[in-house]
Amino acid sequence: MALLEIENLAVEFQTSTGPFRAVDGVSLKVDAGEVLAIVGESGSGKSVSMLAAMGLLPWTAKVTADKLLFNGIDLLGMSPSDRRKIVGKDIAMIFQEPVASLNPCFTVGFQIEEVLRIHLGLDKAARRARAIELFELVGIPNPEERLGHYPHQMSGGQCQRVMIAIALSCNPKLLIADEPTTALDVTIQKQILDLLMRLQAEHGMGLIIITHNMGVVAETADRVIVQYKGRKIEEADVLSLFESPKSPYTRALLSALPDNATGDRLPTIAEFLSDDQIFAGAVR
Amino acid sequence: MTPVLEARNLVRDYYIPGSLLKKGKTVHAVKGVSFSVEQGKTLAIVGESGCGKSTLARIVTMIDPATSGDMLIDGQKVDIAKEKLTPEMRQKVQIVFQNPYGTLNPRKKIGDILTEPLIINTRMKADDRRDKAMAMLKKVGLEEKHYARYPHMFSGGQRQRIAIARALMLNPRLLVLDEPVSALDLSVQAQVLNLLADLQDEFQLTYVFISHDLSVVRYIADDVMVMYYGEAVEYGSREDVFSSPQHNYTQTLFAATPRADIDSIKARLARKAAA
């Protein structure tokens, strides 16, 4: 049974200009132990689809799907209180801006222990021990001391490690990472990605990485989904995608990479593709 | 031939004043950096956050003064701490910022944003200003109908183009670009990089291009300077720096950059299968 199974997901927002479809008919499957990368540019709906699956969208969003199953359980029809028992515990998510994702008013120790208290019901001593264990797991030096620090006292990379620790605290089956390294420096990015991959392999989690960076995709993914303006354009295993991309949009994306530049000007998507052509060339 | 920009041992220190409970301290943002750029060439400055590249950009653009060291533009020494900038010198260096969403005045129309430098610095008539702004707008790939619109109606890539157009209104000799494509999508990035290359050819512009993205740097730079904690740890032509990086940090940087090529993917998958 697939860990996460989504079929025909659609998300519509109410805006001042009328309804806006951020996600239009996206389907995907993730198995345990697998790394799926969702790649797309801004406006592709990649973050929105995952937020919709977690139930984290504002009231102005209307979420519909033929199937939205986590381990066979229907997430769409669930009541918010039931969903809260799963989200954060069995499915966890980490976000793009690590310092902004943590509550600036509380110590990081308090924030990680809060998750342990609510989802696992551990007592104070057990929580502290587990928090220290988690900080060591994600490679934060001096964990006992760090528990008392506030987010603004830590660097971006360390905050992201804290976020990963919080996400892993209840041994989730699925981890969704939304642009986890975009706001970080290159050297820190490598450390965080290595950490994520190592933890994924050790715990056998399903991992969904949302990114716009093809390099990150190449270094982490087993399978890749390419999205554009809310629709899925292509899905393939990572090697096939890079070696022989089937849809024109993916080919255009790959050729726009400066590393793949052949002349002294980069080919741009606009030069040969319109929206309709992109959607028509979608390979489901 | 005199280089357009020459920097000799630029130093920039910030003094953070102390309070009742803390002593004041000095932050050495730039610790003695030297380089030069010839006309029509691009110098790429690479580094991670905190390395001082943005501080250096502000010194080169003459927004902040250097604490010590010399900076020469077209052979002429410039020190804004000692004397006020002449309008002529002010026009020689312009800047394009990283964040397209903060770089344009939200309350002004595009036409007004573009003609502002002309109003401040020249005595051109309103019609001439409008013509020049319109021409520049078209040159960066936008259309006449965009002239009377407000910034919030444009996407990130379009705003960066407008920012580039604004920077070029005064015909500068040197354009400082502080991570101009970092906030843009891949395809938009390609468009903007192409535009910059076209403009450099047409106007014989000199670029100081700051970036943390090595693939972009490898693509556009003629010379590369790597900065680390305020110091230039590597400085040379693009070929030299990329083929044989001398400094430890440069090598670390190269190793950390994610590679999107087929062989690396095959190698990784093989490692995973073996494990």
Added chain:
Amino acid sequence: MAVVDTNAVPPSGVAPPSGLAEFWFYFSRNKGAVIGLAVFLVILLLAVFAPIVSPHSPSIQNRDVLLLPPAWSEGGQFTYMLGTDPVGRDILTRLIYGARFSLFIGLVVVSISVISGVMIGLVAGYFRGRTDTIIMRIMDIILAFPSLLLALVLVAVLGPGLLNAMIAISLVNLPHFVRLTRAAVMTERTKDYVIASKVAGAGTTRIMFLTILPNCLAPLIVQATLAFSAAILDAAALGFLGMGAQPPTPEWGTMLAEAREFIQRAWWVVTFPGLAILITVLAINLMGDGLRDALDPKLKRS
């Protein structure tokens, strides 16, 4: 060649809403604000067309109809809809003319406070350092006094009268605008577009007034609306204490002062001016709330 920008705005092929249409979309979401706006417009129209709309004159005393109750009570007459006051003047007419005064007071006070407050706030926020410290400490001193007390003291010094009351209330409102402007200026002045103007060679004055100031207007507009209603209240309070508009001016607060002794005997002489103040201030505050929702981007809900 059409340039396809993959993160182009707007999402569907519809043109982006013009500023006014977008503003109205957010403003109209707040039903209270729309009601407030409607009521305010009615009051404004009544004030503007007072001579045409009012049934009588506000100042002519008619000894035959002293203290007439409202039309629907026993002893009332339809020509004097809301009754008459102790010297035989029609209350409805006086209320309508009073609207003129209240709106005029609000307008003048807000104008003086806003213009001087914005100037001072701009200087404080842009130059920082000692200038900022001195200005803000003076503002703190003004804020430390209870506003009505300070206004009373000023009027006592300047002499009672409507003009002096307006000056006093403006001074009391000044620190709010200075603080708002200063905070907004401090936020905007480090932004890229301000630096871009500097790099283009803009001087200090141009940057302060043409670059930064237009971006600070949203919170100022909201505060100005609320200050409008506060000014009306303060002027009424001063009038009630005999330090504002002097009789026979038909200002609502002054009407209340004159009617103090009649609360038991003739409730309508006190109630209607009070209701007028209440409704006007409430309408303006509701409008200000709606303005805040419409103009503050952080509160935008979609």
